[in-house]
Amino acid sequence: xxxxxVTLEELGRRAVLASRLLAxxxxxxxxxxxxxxxxxLGGRAGEILSANEVDVDxxxxxxxxxxxxxRLRLSESRLDAMASGLRNVARLPDPVGEVVEGYVxxxxxxxxxxxxxxxxxxxxxxxxxxxxxxxxxxxxxAGNAVLLRGSGSALQSNKAVAAALRDAAVKAxxxxxxxxxxxxxxxxxxEQFVQLxxxxxxxxxxxxxxxxxxxxxxxxxxxxxxxxxxxxVYVDAAADLDMAERIVVNAKxxxxxxxxxxxxxxxxxxxxxxxxxxxxxxxxxxxxxxVGDDRARLLAPTIGRATEEDFGKxxxxxxxxxxxxxxxxxAIAHITRYGSGHSEAIVTADLGAAQRFVREVDAAAVVVxxxxxxxDGAELGLGAEVGISTQKLHARGPMGLRxxxxxxxxxxxxxxxxx
Amino acid sequence: xxxxxVTLEELGRRAVLASRLLAxxxxxxxxxxxxxxxxxLGGRAGEILSANEVDVDxxxxxxxxxxxxxRLRLSESRLDAMASGLRNVARLPDPVGEVVEGYVxxxxxxxxxxxxxxxxxxxxxxxxxxxxxxxxxxxxxAGNAVLLRGSGSALQSNKAVAAALRDAAVKAxxxxxxxxxxxxxxxxxxEQFVQLxxxxxxxxxxxxxxxxxxxxxxxxxxxxxxxxxxxxVYVDAAADLDMAERIVVNAKxxxxxxxxxxxxxxxxxxxxxxxxxxxxxxxxxxxxxxVGDDRARLLAPTIGRATEEDFGKxxxxxxxxxxxxxxxxxAIAHITRYGSGHSEAIVTADLGAAQRFVREVDAAAVVVxxxxxxxDGAELGLGAEVGISTQKLHARGPMGLRxxxxxxxxxxxxxxxxx
Numbered sequence: 001x002x003x004x005x006v007t008l009e010e011l012g013r014r015a016v017l018a019s020r021l022l023a024x025x026x027x028x029x030x031x032x033x034x035x036x037x038x039x040x041l042g043g044r045a046g047e048i049l050s051a052n053e054v055d056v057d058x059x060x061x062x063x064x065x066x067x068x069x070x071r072l073r074l075s076e077s078r079l080d081a082m083a084s085g086l087r088n089v090a091r092l093p094d095p096v097g098e099v100v101e102g103y104v105x106x107x108x109x110x111x112x113x114x115x116x117x118x119x120x121x122x123x124x125x126x127x128x129x130x131x132x133x134x135x136x137x138x139x140x141x142a143g144n145a146v147l148l149r150g151s152g153s154a155l156q157s158n159k160a161v162a163a164a165l166r167d168a169a170v171k172a173x174x175x176x177x178x179x180x181x182x183x184x185x186x187x188x189x190x191e192q193f194v195q196l197x198x199x200x201x202x203x204x205x206x207x208x209x210x211x212x213x214x215x216x217x218x219x220x221x222x223x224x225x226x227x228x229x230x231x232x233v234y235v236d237a238a239a240d241l242d243m244a245e246r247i248v249v250n251a252k253x254x255x256x257x258x259x260x261x262x263x264x265x266x267x268x269x270x271x272x273x274x275x276x277x278x279x280x281x282x283x284x285x286x287x288x289x290x291v292g293d294d295r296a297r298l299l300a301p302t303i304g305r306a307t308e309e310d311f312g313k314x315x316x317x318x319x320x321x322x323x324x325x326x327x328x329x330x331a332i333a334h335i336t337r338y339g340s341g342h343s344e345a346i347v348t349a350d351l352g353a354a355q356r357f358v359r360e361v362d363a364a365a366v367v368v369x370x371x372x373x374x375x376d377g378a379e380l381g382l383g384a385e386v387g388i389s390t391q392k393l394h395a396r397g398p399m400g401l402r403x404x405x406x407x408x409x410x411x412x413x414x415x416x417x418x419x
Numbered sequence: 420x421x422x423x424x425v426t427l428e429e430l431g432r433r434a435v436l437a438s439r440l441l442a443x444x445x446x447x448x449x450x451x452x453x454x455x456x457x458x459x460l461g462g463r464a465g466e467i468l469s470a471n472e473v474d475v476d477x478x479x480x481x482x483x484x485x486x487x488x489x490r491l492r493l494s495e496s497r498l499d500a501m502a503s504g505l506r507n508v509a510r511l512p513d514p515v516g517e518v519v520e521g522y523v524x525x526x527x528x529x530x531x532x533x534x535x536x537x538x539x540x541x542x543x544x545x546x547x548x549x550x551x552x553x554x555x556x557x558x559x560x561a562g563n564a565v566l567l568r569g570s571g572s573a574l575q576s577n578k579a580v581a582a583a584l585r586d587a588a589v590k591a592x593x594x595x596x597x598x599x600x601x602x603x604x605x606x607x608x609x610e611q612f613v614q615l616x617x618x619x620x621x622x623x624x625x626x627x628x629x630x631x632x633x634x635x636x637x638x639x640x641x642x643x644x645x646x647x648x649x650x651x652v653y654v655d656a657a658a659d660l661d662m663a664e665r666i667v668v669n670a671k672x673x674x675x676x677x678x679x680x681x682x683x684x685x686x687x688x689x690x691x692x693x694x695x696x697x698x699x700x701x702x703x704x705x706x707x708x709x710v711g712d713d714r715a716r717l718l719a720p721t722i723g724r725a726t727e728e729d730f731g732k733x734x735x736x737x738x739x740x741x742x743x744x745x746x747x748x749x750a751i752a753h754i755t756r757y758g759s760g761h762s763e764a765i766v767t768a769d770l771g772a773a774q775r776f777v778r779e780v781d782a783a784a785v786v787v788x789x790x791x792x793x794x795d796g797a798e799l800g801l802g803a804e805v806g807i808s809t810q811k812l813h814a815r816g817p818m819g820l821r822x823x824x825x826x827x828x829x830x831x832x833x834x835x836x837x838x
Contacts, residue, residue: 250836370832413789
């Protein structure tokens with residue numbers, strides 16, 4: 001039966017069966033599958049790029065923007081990057097079987113909490129076909145089967161990449177259904193997908209606000225949301241202004257389109273007279289547009305007027321908002337009000353200020369005297385990431401292999417009963 | 420303004436503000452609040468019991484069963500138990516601030532993952548007014564504000580208990596809104612409650628299938644489900660049959676109405692000839708009704724016929740199903756098919772069988788040579804529990820204080836930027 005005719009229920013059933021085999025597969029076998037997949041992406045570059053060309057042509061014909069087309073496009077070098085991503089994941093330590101804690105109860109029961117796979121992970125994503133291999137690799141390494149539901153715009157590319165991953169699994173003696181792609185890309189199927197309760201143990205969406213809204217409305221499976229990053233850099237009264245300048249420029253301009261880029265500066269009034277004009281000139285030289293509150297604008301007239309909306313906005317672009325504050329309390333209050341709980345940085349030499357900021361700012365990551373750009377799975381040592389969670393349950397911040405696992409209690413007795 | 424006139428939105432807003440103060444409150448202050456609450460439950464026993472009497476009378480007048488009335492009823496001794504529960508939670512170690520892991524990156528960044536409160540925890544629950552103090556105590560100790568939405572049948576009791584908790588918070592210098600009770604117990608408000616996105620960071624339901632169905636359908640806030648327990652005891656070929664008998668009797672009869680009680684026995688055929696007649700006689704003597712498959716019934720004719728439905732059922736009563744299997748594979752397959760992923764036990768002296776069972780059975784807890792009744796927060800050393808999660812995200816198995824926390828990345832640099 002051609003894959004297209006397999007129902008979603010049947011795909012789910014197969015994924016569950018595959019997940020049971022993956023859960024007990026050893027690291028060597030999973031790593032072998034990842035290595036085979038990397039080889040196949042190289043070996044099949046021609047057919048994968050042809051499939052991708054079909055998607056790119058369709059997108060162009062449908063009038064997609066050049067940004068969208070660029071995200072969709074694969075190339076030899078992007079395929080190489082995907083392959084080395086697979087090999088990189090193979091080299092990471094296997095999280096499965098890790099004993100998270102263990103102890104003996106007074107009655108002699110030995111209790112362990114052991115890391116185990118989640119089961120079936122669902123990924124629903126848009127456009128970029130590299131997610132197909134990146135996400136599947138992490139799921140597989142953590143012992144999960146993965147159900148992928150990509151967008152219609154990337155269907156041919158996703159099919160070619162998923163076929164390579166499935167063949168690689170089989171070469172390593174694992175079930176092909178370790179990786180399965182939902183090829184029906186209708187909106188109805190997306191809604192059914194997020195309701196595969198009893199099949200999907202964890203749903204991870206990679207997409208925009210419309211996708212998130214659909215999941216909040218329709219999903220009955222457990223999910224982890226990868227939220228926006230309206231990230232602040234707070235330059236404290238006790239900041240080293242050279243350091244502050246380096247950090248602000250890096251956080252804003254190193255890669256403005258990503259979620260850990262800074263979107264807003266909060267400046268203590270004690271150093272604002274020096275710092276605001278200086279950072280305005282420097283950022284403008286980097287092509288950044290600044291908007292700010294009235295007090296900041298008095299210090300640097302090139303700064304435009306910020307609306308209330310500006311302070312809450314994730315620009316993802318060469319634009320930044322600037323707010324002046326009277327003290328640390330006001331800085332924390334500003335971040336609490338406008339932040340999205342992603343990554344928040346303070347630049348200060350004052351230990352007390354750093355400690356309060358770390359404790360009181362409620363975000364997935366708080367950063368002292370470094371760029372927000374470090375809040376990333378690779379930079380924080382997770383090896384790779386499947387997203388950055390801004391929710392507080394299960395996983396918070398960059399999600400690596402451990403975020404794709406659960407924990408099981410294992411209790412060893414010698415005949416104990418409760419009295 | 421009387422509490423009844425405060426809107427749900429306003430209650431939510433106050434809870435968020437309270438949660439910020441609780442998040443930075445020290446252990447001593449939180450413990451003081453719990454101790455004050457315990458004292459107030461004692462000091463106000465008269466008025467709490469009078470309020471409870473109103474609920475009990477209304478329930479009786481509405482024709483509630485004696486079981487329902489019993490669950491609803493408070494007494495001096497139940498109030499004492501609630502007070503000692505509060506003192507017990509005060510003595511537990513504070514989970515907030517625990518450094519879960521910490522390391523230094525090659526570029527000198529120091530990374531820590533630090534345990535922090537969730538923020539606002541929502542508890543939606545039925546009938547039993549002791550949940551009001553038990554759940555609130557755990558939430559508060561973990562630095563969270565708690566929004567309680569109990570049932571209309573327990574409203575007067577819940578109001579009296581919640582008032583004591585709020586007054587105790589204030590006595591300890593914490594905001595009264597650390598604990599808030601939603602007094603509008605309409606179904607519409609319950610639906611609004613589970614949609615307080617941006618207010619409730621974690622929703623924990625304590626109730627039956629209708630409540631769970633409503634949450635799956637309506638909730639937009641993150642939640643952790645406390646699922647059914649169709650728990651098995653598998654008696655292996657290599658079991659010590661005296662031990663197996665002790666464990667089966669304990670798991671089935673020690674407290675049949677709870678989720679970690681055994682509901683089904685799976686018996687290896689090699690010892691079935693000895694064990695099935697023996698356990699049938701013994702369980703029947705304890706008042707247990709047995710139903711089984713044909714092979715089990717041939718060995719003990721008092722066993723009734725089990726339907727397919729019986730094997731999937733959580734009786735919560737003195738009844739048990741019995742299945743005979745040919746080997747460990749069949750035992751694991753049976754548990755995989757019918758289990759609910761709560762607690763599964765094996766009785767065996769065979770190390771290989773124990774290892775396979777532990778690895779291959781997918782449940783919140785797997786137990787070797789001990790009663791399933793140990794799968795409980797207190798028995799496993801968590802001090803107290805807010806429920807037993809059968810889902811795989813965030814918390815699995817008994818949920819103690821740590822399940823009521825999240826983790827924050829804290830990154831310390833000396834001016835590092837990304838290149």
